[in-house]
Amino acid sequence: MAGPLSLYVPGTSPLHRLPASVKLLGLLIGGLVITVPRPEPLLLGVAAAVLVALYLVAGLGLTELARQVWAVRWIIVVVLVGQLLFLPWHVAALTSIRMLLAILLAALVTLTTRASDILEAIERGLGPLRRLGVRTERIALVLGMAIRAVPIVIDLASEARDSQRARGVGGGPTAMVVPLLVGALRHADDVADALAARGMDDDEEPVMLEGSERLRGASRRPPRR
Amino acid sequence: MSESRPFSLSLSDLTRIAVFAALVAALGLAGAISLFGNAVPITLQTLGVMLAGTILGAWRGAISMTVLLVLVAVGLPLLSGGRGGFGVFLGPSAGYLLGWVAGAAVIGLLAAPRRGARPRPWRVLVACLVGGIGVVYLIGVPVQSLVTGVPLGETALLSLVFVPGDIVKAVLATLITVAVAKAYPAAFGGRRAATTPSEPTTASKTTA
Amino acid sequence: MTPAATPSAIVVDAVSVERNGVRVLESVTTTIDAHRVAVIGANGSGKSTFARLLNGLIVPSSGSVRVAGLDPVRQARKVRELVAFLFTNPESQIIMPTVAEDVAFSLRASGLPREEVSRRVIGILRHYGLDDLADRPAHELSGGQKQLLALCSGLVREPGILVADEPTTLLDAANTRRVSDALIALPQRLIVVTHDLALAARCDTALLFDRGRLIAQGDPGELIARYERELC
Numbered sequence: 001m002a003g004p005l006s007l008y009v010p011g012t013s014p015l016h017r018l019p020a021s022v023k024l025l026g027l028l029i030g031g032l033v034i035t036v037p038r039p040e041p042l043l044l045g046v047a048a049a050v051l052v053a054l055y056l057v058a059g060l061g062l063t064e065l066a067r068q069v070w071a072v073r074w075i076i077v078v079v080l081v082g083q084l085l086f087l088p089w090h091v092a093a094l095t096s097i098r099m100l101l102a103i104l105l106a107a108l109v110t111l112t113t114r115a116s117d118i119l120e121a122i123e124r125g126l127g128p129l130r131r132l133g134v135r136t137e138r139i140a141l142v143l144g145m146a147i148r149a150v151p152i153v154i155d156l157a158s159e160a161r162d163s164q165r166a167r168g169v170g171g172g173p174t175a176m177v178v179p180l181l182v183g184a185l186r187h188a189d190d191v192a193d194a195l196a197a198r199g200m201d202d203d204e205e206p207v208m209l210e211g212s213e214r215l216r217g218a219s220r221r222p223p224r225r
Numbered sequence: 226m227s228e229s230r231p232f233s234l235s236l237s238d239l240t241r242i243a244v245f246a247a248l249v250a251a252l253g254l255a256g257a258i259s260l261f262g263n264a265v266p267i268t269l270q271t272l273g274v275m276l277a278g279t280i281l282g283a284w285r286g287a288i289s290m291t292v293l294l295v296l297v298a299v300g301l302p303l304l305s306g307g308r309g310g311f312g313v314f315l316g317p318s319a320g321y322l323l324g325w326v327a328g329a330a331v332i333g334l335l336a337a338p339r340r341g342a343r344p345r346p347w348r349v350l351v352a353c354l355v356g357g358i359g360v361v362y363l364i365g366v367p368v369q370s371l372v373t374g375v376p377l378g379e380t381a382l383l384s385l386v387f388v389p390g391d392i393v394k395a396v397l398a399t400l401i402t403v404a405v406a407k408a409y410p411a412a413f414g415g416r417r418a419a420t421t422p423s424e425p426t427t428a429s430k431t432t433a
Numbered sequence: 434m435t436p437a438a439t440p441s442a443i444v445v446d447a448v449s450v451e452r453n454g455v456r457v458l459e460s461v462t463t464t465i466d467a468h469r470v471a472v473i474g475a476n477g478s479g480k481s482t483f484a485r486l487l488n489g490l491i492v493p494s495s496g497s498v499r500v501a502g503l504d505p506v507r508q509a510r511k512v513r514e515l516v517a518f519l520f521t522n523p524e525s526q527i528i529m530p531t532v533a534e535d536v537a538f539s540l541r542a543s544g545l546p547r548e549e550v551s552r553r554v555i556g557i558l559r560h561y562g563l564d565d566l567a568d569r570p571a572h573e574l575s576g577g578q579k580q581l582l583a584l585c586s587g588l589v590r591e592p593g594i595l596v597a598d599e600p601t602t603l604l605d606a607a608n609t610r611r612v613s614d615a616l617i618a619l620p621q622r623l624i625v626v627t628h629d630l631a632l633a634a635r636c637d638t639a640l641l642f643d644r645g646r647l648i649a650q651g652d653p654g655e656l657i658a659r660y661e662r663e664l665c
Contacts, residue, residue: 007300007310027311035315039374072316079317079373086379095374099316106311110300118299137541138234142243144538146292147530149247150303151572157251177401181248181276182409188244189411190525192237193490197518198528198539198586200236201510 007110015058015112020121023109034102039094047101051108058112068107069100076100119143145191156183234285242285246293249273249325253305268305271391274325275357275398278332279349280405280412286329294322320368324361331356336402343413349402353395358388442466443487443594443624448496450482457482459645460496465624469617471633471653472626473660474642480626483642484598487624488516500594517587517621519597523579527586532558532574533567536586543590557585561615577608584615597625601632630657 010016015023034047055065076096083092119140126136160179234242252269277286293303302309304322313319335352336344362384370380405412443465450458458479472480485491486498489505489512498505505512520526529535536554543550558564561581566574574582580600587595597616601609613632616623627633639653641660649656 007302031315072312075316082380082383083373083375086375091374095372099372102315103312106315110310110312113300115296115299115301122295122299138239141528141538142239142288142292143295144529144534145240145243146246146296147301148528148571149244150250150301151570152524153244153247153251154254157254174397174400174404177252177272177276177397178404178408180251181280181401181405181412184244184248185241185280185405185409185412187525188240189237190520190522191240191244191528192235194518194520194526194528195236195240196490196509197488197513197520197526199510199513199542199590 007107008114009060009064009111011059011112013057013059013112015054015108018112020113020117021125023113024118024121027106027109030105031102034098034105039091039098041094044094044097044101048097051101051104054108058108060108060111064111065104068104068111072100072103115147149187152187153180153184156180156187159183238285241281242289242292245273245277245281245286245289246296249277249290249293250296250301250303253303269394270305271325271357271361272394272398272401274329274361275332275353275395276401278329278356279336279344279352279398279402281329281333282337283330283333286333287326290325290329294326297322315372317369317372318365319372321361321365323368324364327364328356328361331360337413344402344406346399346403350395350399353398354392357395357398358391443501444497444499445483445486446497446499448486448493448498450479450486450491451494457645458486458493461647462496463640463647463650465622465638465640467622467636467638469623469636469638470625471636471639472624472642473628473630473633473639473656475664477644478642479645480642481598483640483647484518484596484624484626487594487596488513488518490518514590515592516594516596517590517592519580519583519587519595519600521599521602523576523583523603526583527571527579530570531567532563532569532571532582535571535582536589539586539589553589557589561585575608576604577611580604580608580612581615584612588619588621592621594622594624595619597623597627599626599628601627601629630661633657 034044037043052062052065055061076099079099080092080096083095087095123136123140126134126139130136157176157180160176160183163179164175249270252273274290277289280286281289297303297309297313298311300310304313313322332352332355335355336349362381366381366384367377369375369384370377373380375383445461445463445465448458448461449456461479461483472483474480482491486493487500487505489509492506500512500516503512503515505516527535529538533551533554536558537550540550540553545553555564555567558567561584563578563582563585566578571579571582580603584595584600595616600616601612604612609629609632613629613635616625616632617635623636625632625636633639634653634657636653638651639656640647641649641656643664649659
């Protein structure tokens with residue numbers, strides 16, 4: 001298992017080894033082919049057959065395919081019920097199948113590609129934006145920090161819940177979310193200090209045109225008149 | 226401090242953007258309820274989206290929600306019920322997710338036109354109702370209609386089921402925003418001014 | 434190993450720091466030229482503020498700070514290259530998701546080739562016994578491991594000075610020992626703010642703070658005794 005924070009299933013299949021960017025492109029094209037034309041039984045049948053073949057090639061097998069279908073069962077059921085209220089049954093069925101196929105195709109990419117590889121592909125894909133002055137490495141930094149922050153914020157949330165229980169306060173979401181937010185904001189500000197201490201400057205960013213003098217040193221100085 | 230330039234992000238802006246993306250993910254763990262007759266689960270995540278708008282402001286809130294959606298897209302199970310991966314952007318709730326970005330931006334604009342201003346409750350409430358419900362549905366409903374094939378009007382009708390829950394969340398978001406402004410004033414000043422993290426004497430007290 | 438690599442002294446001249454109308458440091462003057470310096474005193478005595486002056490995280494309201502001749506506020510980038518900082522809570526200073534990524538983050542602006550970056554990252558992780566954990570998510574580490582990781586991420590940039598703000602406060606006894614040993618063994622100049630008097634005693638010299646004032650500087654043993662006698 002790749003840990004709770006990932007849906008990736010490790011493997012060595014051709015699909016696993018394909019570069020993330022190729023898979024993303026494939027997903028884009030495949031997704032369009034499935035979702036744009038009117039849902040016809042023939043098209044969806046072919047798509048389903050290709051999808052099953054791909055799951056087998058990826059070494060995920062029919063069990064994983066079934067697991068993926070099972071995971072979205074409620075979405076499908078509930079969509080289908082909504083459709084049946086307003087649409088003829090065969091249109092409803094075909095539209096639901098189309099949606100299911102698209103979701104399964106996307107899941108195939110998710111299951112065979114490490115999140116870090118996709119992030120890297122995105123960063124490279126954004127490369128041309130550099131010329132427009134966008135600091136793409138800052139995008140990568142924020143994405144990395146967000147991943148890092150998820151378990152920390154989850155800890156903060158359970159702390160907030162526990163202390164709320166310990167004080168015997170009623171269980172409204174406000175009583176939990178306020179300390180959670182304060183903890184999260186304080187954590188964010190501590191991380192900003194750590195970033196500065198590790199040599200990252202506020203004015204590292206060339207698109208920042210404000211007086212760098214003020215921003216560099218004065219981040220902690222109360223406003224003076 | 227006038228900070229109207231969208232990309233003049235300080236270090237604490239960057240870290241807050243990241244932490245709020247994580248926060249909305251964490252709120253999703255509180256669980257989701259799927260209502261019969263609709264495919265979009267109710268979660269505390271949309272409460273988090275509203276708070277991103279009211280506390281981070283328009284630009285930072287919108288960027289933060291974009292960060293979350295990018296992480297979801299690359300395959301992290303950060304949506305309620307552990308959902309994630311590209312699939313969610315091809316499902317019926319895709320439009321609502323994209324609506325989070327625009328919603329947070331509109332909330333930020335309406336709640337605090339000027340950075341550093343203390344939030345006024347009625348403004349915040351209006352912002353959450355307009356941005357957190359109006360804008361999110363404005364994008365969510367048409368996309369849901371496209372994906373499911375159910376006509377627009379009927380889809381809108383189906384989505385009405387969620388409006389009462391969302392109004393409750395808008396009220397909660399307002400109460401929470403005002404409480405956070407008291408408990409951690411630096412939340413709205415951009416950068417905290419006077420706390421030294423490891424010295425409890427200066428740490429602000431939480432008055433929940 | 435000698436502190437020969439560390440450039441010359443830290444000079445603090447008549448520094449006061451005022452925050453929201455409260456004086457947190459009052460006219461502190463000192464010259465630090467020892468290898469290992471402990472900074473002791475009660476909560477709120479100004480120790481942490483003092484530590485943060487040394488890399489420009491806090492700006493003096495008056496007076497001047499020079500670290501090897503550099504001004505931590507005006508020359509923040511240079512000073513932060515020279516001075517690594519270790520915070521109390523490792524949770525907030527580990528920035529990237531996995532162990533190796535976090536250490537590598539410190540070198541992102543170094544311009545070093547990729548192989549050299551990973552060579553240095555693995556080298557320092559091995560030195561502190563974390564190399565087996567290189568690809569693990571940081572949140573799976575124990576408290577002591579996290580603090581050692583934070584230390585690695587600071588040291589990989591090869592600073593001349595390490596400033597540590599209560600680095601062992603959140604750790605249990607065994608991990609306190611590990612982190613203290615690692616700090617004391619550093620070839621770099623060490624300035625450690627601490628409530629852990631055993632760690633303070635292992636330093637070469639000490640500064641004693643009380644209510645925003647530096648009240649004594651000298652032999653750690655004597656100052657610890659005075660601290661326990663007068664201020665506890």
